Amino acid sequence: MAFANPNITALAVEATEFPDLARRYQVNGVPKTVVNDAIEILGALPQDAFVQQALSTFGSRVSTLTPPES
Amino acid sequence: MALLSPADQEKLRDSFKEMTANVRLLFFTQTVGCETCLQTRQILDELPPLSGRISVEEVNLVLEKDKAAQYGIDRVPAIALLSQDGEGQGHDSRIRFLGTPAGYEFISLVHAIMLVGGRASGLTEENRQRIASVDKPVTMQVFTTPT
Numbered sequence: 224m225a226f227a228n229p230n231i232t233a234l235a236v237e238a239t240e241f242p243d244l245a246r247r248y249q250v251n252g253v254p255k256t257v258v259n260d261a262i263e264i265l266g267a268l269p270q271d272a273f274v275q276q277a278l279s280t281f282g283s284r285v286s287t288l289t290p291p292e293s
Numbered sequence: 294m295a296l297l298s299p300a301d302q303e304k305l306r307d308s309f310k311e312m313t314a315n316v317r318l319l320f321f322t323q324t325v326g327c328e329t330c331l332q333t334r335q336i337l338d339e340l341p342p343l344s345g346r347i348s349v350e351e352v353n354l355v356l357e358k359d360k361a362a363q364y365g366i367d368r369v370p371a372i373a374l375l376s377q378d379g380e381g382q383g384h385d386s387r388i389r390f391l392g393t394p395a396g397y398e399f400i401s402l403v404h405a406i407m408l409v410g411g412r413a414s415g416l417t418e419e420n421r422q423r424i425a426s427v428d429k430p431v432t433m434q435v436f437t438t439p440t
Contacts (some may be wrong), residue, residue, distance in 0.1 A: 224416075224424050224433065225386065225387040225388050225433070226387075226388065226409065227414060227416060227421055227424045227425060228424050228425050228427050229387070230428065230429060230431055231387065231430075231431045232365070232388075232389070232430075232431070232432045232433070233387065233388050233389065233433050234391060234432065234433065234434045234435065235388075235389070235390045235391065235398065235402075235405075235435050236391045236434050236436050236437070237390075237391060237393060237394075237398060237437060237438070238392075238436045238437060238438050239392075239439070240329060240391075240392035240393060244391075244434075244436075245436060248436065250436045254435055254437050256433060256435045256436075257433070257434045257436070258431060258432070258433050258434075259431055259432055270415075270416065270417065271417070271419075271420065274416075274420045274424060275423075277433060278424065278431075281431060
């Protein structure tokens with residue numbers, strides 16, 4: 224995903240080597256994905272579901288920002 | 294002594310032939326207080342002999358603070374993947390590995406190298422567009438263990 228958008232940075236973190244990070248993000252099982260310290264995804268998901276969940280609060284297609292037609 | 298068996302070396306050499314761009318691995322390390330930096334260096338040293346498209350550049354976290362800051366690296370061992378253009382100029386892929394790339398992490402590293410080296414990502418067109426629409430900085434951390 225980082226490769227598909229310059230706004231995205233991807234970090235693979237080895238949890239046992241950095242217990243401080245594992246504690247901070249409450250990593251009790253792997254893989255665990257944390258997006259902008261806000262979204263958490265536990266386990267491996269199919270591509271569609273992963274992209275959907277990882278980016279659920281991002282992107283420009285927010286229909287509520289469209290002004291109502293007059 | 295080589296960490297990879299001759300059979301694994303052969304498999305990797307074959308896979309790396311798919312690469313169409315050069316990839317540079319920036320290896321962030323420090324001389325004191327990093328138990329796993331040596332092992333990481335040994336693992337990374339296995340790769341360049343398998344493909345002329347892969348190179349490793351060591352960056353000292355303590356002595357080269359500016360470079361570490363440029364890539365947002367504040368702990369070691371860490372690896373940043375860069376694609377290189379025809380002039381040898383590096384382009385940050387924004388793909389990083391924190392910790393020793395052993396076990397399954399080694400497989401992930403190989404996949405990341407192949408991706409940066411030009412292999413198709415496997416993303417569907419719909420997901421690619423969804424990802425491309427993100428217009429704010431996003432950091433995704435994937436926590437794993439070596440086994």
